[in-house]
Amino acid sequence: MILCIAQVLPADLLADLTRYLADAKFVDGNRTAGWHARLVKANEQLSPSDALHADLIRRINAAIEEHPLFQIAARPKAVRPVMISRYTAGMRYGTHVDDAVMGGIRTDISFTLFLADPSSYEGGELVMEGTGGEQSYKLDAGSMILYPSGALHRVEPVTAGARLAAVGWAQSMVRDxxxxxxxxxxxxxxxxxxxxxxxxxxxxxxxxxxxxxxxxxxxx
The missing domain is CATH 1.20.5 (Single alpha-helices involved in coiled-coils or other helix-helix interfaces)
Structure with missing residues (x-):
């Protein structure tokens, strides 16, 4: 099941993130990529050493986990702390599947929380690949998409502006x-x-x- 959820982040948190991420320190996203994903991953991630990193991650995770639609769709047993990624012009993430286990939890559900206004960047669509074809998603800032961690997906190249998103994974109490x-x-x-x-x-x-x-x- 693929589910889009609007307005996951409260307005004050989204405003704080927008202000803060404009000047935050980002590092090469390949640091957290598996050996095969490094071949197709070209993005940046918010540096863990950044002063407000831990607090931002905590606030984002809390907003996600408390959302009623996330609760009934994911039935979460455990949720990984999100990673904040940035794609600027020329960056992309080619076709890949998420690792089956991360940080000691089985990844049943992946999610992408969009943090930038879609009109502020070009390209950067999240594309889900399946037997029925491909479907692309580019949601409003503060909105989130949930999808199976075992699905092939990619992020299209950004051609202008900056695509900001928080990505994460959950283990469900219901595996199937x-x-x-x-x-x-x-x-x-x-x-x-x-x-x-x-x-x-x-x-x-x-x-x-x-x-x-x-x-x-x-x-x-």
Whole structure:
């Protein structure tokens, strides 16, 4: 399942990031690339030695993990601290698949949180490759896309401006992507039903089924 979530970051945090990243120190992104990814990766990442690095990462992760759509889509067991990347003119990230294990967690779900206004740079689309063809994404600043970590994807070359994004990975309590999608659909339906009709017998039955499927499928 690929899911786009709008306005993940609160306005004050996005404003702080915009101001800070304009003058922040970035380093070669190949430092965190696997041996094969180094062949196609050309970007920069916010330096861990930067004065506000730890605080920014903490605030971004908190906003992501607290978002209700992220919770019901990812069912997160563990979430890696995000990395802030920058692509300037000529930079790109060719076709690759994310590592299966990072920092001791299995990567089930990858996410890209866009940090720059899409009108401020040219190119830089995130392209997901699949059996049904390719789909490109270039979201508003503060919006995020979730996608399976096992999917082939790439970042198109930036031709002008600077593409800024925070990327991260999560291990889900529900390993199977198809099962996560079933739970997401059920949870979405029951929330919609509750908003429209309140706590009804039908709401209770959907809630029961959702909870019992979690009991069957969750790895804690």
């Amino acid at each position: 992507a198809g099962k996560r999608e079933i739970l997401f659909d059920l949870d979405t339906a029951r929330r919609s039903l509750f908003q429209r009709e309140g706590k009804t017998a039908e709401f209770d039955l959907i809630s029961k089924s959702t909870a019992n499927l979690m009991r069957l499928w969750a790895e804690t």
